[in-house]
Amino acid sequence: MKRTRRAVVIGGGIGGLTAAAALHRAGLSVTVLERAGSLRPPGAAISLSPNALRALDVIGLGDEIRDLAAWQGDGGLRTPGGRWLSRSSARAAEARFGGPLVLLHRATLVASLSERLPAGTVRTGADAILADPGADDRPARVRTADGEWEADLVVAADGIHSAARRTLFPDHPGTVYSGFTTWRLVIPLPGARFASHETWGRGRLWGTHPLKGGLVYAYAAAVTPAGGHAEDERAELLHRYGDWHDPVPAVLAAAGPEDVLRHDVHHIARPLPAYHRGRVALLGDAAHAMPPNLGQGGNQAIEDAVVLAHHSGDPAAYTAARQPRADAVARRAVRAARLNLMTSRAGTAARDAALLALSKAAPGLFLRGFDGIADWRPPGPPYASERTRTG
Template identity: 70%
Template sequence: MHHPRAVVIGAGIGGLTAAAALHRRGWSVTVLERAATLEPVGAGISLAPNAQRALDTLGLGDDIRALAAWQGDGGLRTPGGRWLSRTDSAAMAVRFGGPMVLLHRATLVDLLVSRLPEGRVRTGTAAQLADPGTPGRPALVSTGDGVLEAELVIAADGVHSDIRHTLFPRHPGPEYAGFTAWRMVIPAPERAFAPHETWGRGRLWGTQPLKDGRVYVYAGAVTPPDGRAPDDERAELIRLFGDWHRPVPEILAAVAPHDILRHDIRQMTHPLPAYHRGRVALLGDAAHAMAPTMGQGGNQAIEDAVVLAHHLAPDSADPSACLAAYTADRLPRTMDVVRRSDRAARMITLTGGAAVALRNTALIAVGRLLPHLALRAFDGIADWRPPEPAYPSGAGAGTHAVAHRSRHARPDGGTDQEAL
């Protein structure tokens, strides 16, 4: 039996999900990763119900749901500790049919790799697109070991994608979003805390528990691009956040400078003309880099991968029509999420004292009148479902998600509890 060949360039979350989904559809998949290993450096990822339902198609949704650590209250705070708004994990699960799950990226990578045959991921392998292919000619990928032919190439090579530039050289590419982010995963503080995100003047801090007892911490600040701390990033964070409410000082006292990741946030608010050309499909940050302010970057990459595999039958000798359908499905949705993330970033990173005071006052007032208002920002995002047939026969995760949907969702997209 002939298995069409697919080459995935980039072994991040989107690339590995695409590889696993295509393998499940009968494709012979090779993943090429420039880095020497698949060990993601200390960072977490938030998986909303939309990504969990996408992972149901790989039989991984329930594995992810079992890692949910957020229980009870959480919400938005000021640097002094005052609550701007509150919500709880149960409200999220009821409104969108599943919990919000934070986990270490390494955990998700291991789960995705487990869905691939041994040897399909080649690390330490830089790759370039030599020819995007045509309906009558395969695509060509150049590596240090030679040239690979493929019926399909998936470019999952990140925000600075070389393949995107090759396919669409006139596109301006990603732009600086105006702020820099720091991330770390550390042991939990001794004293318990409620999960929170804290908004200051041009600064953001988040402290979120993981199931394994550690804490995922992220921070952001309005800074010029390409900056670095004059001493180390821990000292920089102490200058920016050292006097904020607990557990921020405790976390900064415990973290080692080398455990802190720093990177500028870049986004693509100007859409590509398409997410494909020839036999090449772009997905994830390569197609639609977005600000992390709604936590949807990895989630949208996972959606991309599942929708792409849905359109690509194993007998697709010429995937051109399939890739056009992929673009038609994904470009409008992902650009909507890019724009919504950009609007959220602008609100979070306000720097003027009057503007910040007005924002905080509005959040407090509206939160009292309409509890769980913050969840409504995810309407149309977290309630997304994979294209049918969504769940393979016999997959326990799919059965769970369908049952959950039947309890909570209505055809008009609302929920059983209108107060939410």
């Protein structure tokens, strides 16, 4: 009888759970080891572009997420005073990239992914250490307080400060501070009507997007030294953004200090030698942490997961398939952050003038920034969506 291959996933975030679901679907016996006491992620939303939704189609989850999520409507870029620099059309985006951009709470996506796994697959409160990456002639080994696991494949989805990455590539410098911090909040704002927007100031930006159920997702970023925190982060946001255009003041008025999450942003500036070593594959932020300015961090992790399942017997093939693309997206995210968060007054004025002129000359300018990203297709059928065929 043929032996069932075993996979151990370190990390129960969106990338790790997607990998677990994809590997289970591919016939592997999967265990997920999550160090936190539960799978409930922090209170923030995630945007999923058509590339990630097509990846979720591969594991039979795409249509469910399309139903649970809010579909991105018309919107665009604005100045703090409210002037539109560039507008985008939801219909044009769907036509260009083969599907919608959607937004939903991270907890909703995590719950849907975990429901795709057999009972007992996920073990929380399990702080896992990569003990041996393995090789062709021996399995990889992962150690927890309860004992040791042997695996044909270990998926290191342990986040931006990945311990597994340090074990595999001890000479790699790891992440660097991206130069800015971010705030995120999801709050109820019943009856609010506004177009989705991202607003660029000088060294600051703000985005507001409607979710389902009368909820609003908002995020902000500002160039600031690393390690800063305010006693009251809502008050800090009011100080920085309280005089920006509607609906920013209304969102801040409806938020409480407990609603605001703040995190410094770090990224991998020097690409890794590979996304694998031995029988271990790095996934998501562990492999290619990037600034959030293209909204692609989680999307790229989801892509990683289905491509890894496609090449589950050959981690080197996974590196070959994923590293050129994900590293390129990461570089584009760094460039986007520099443009979004420009601090020079003259540079900001020139940026805004150029955006306004270009958007008038070429109305699809905003969407062109996602060419080569949102139009990605998974490596092979079958595709589970009954609505968005990708082959």
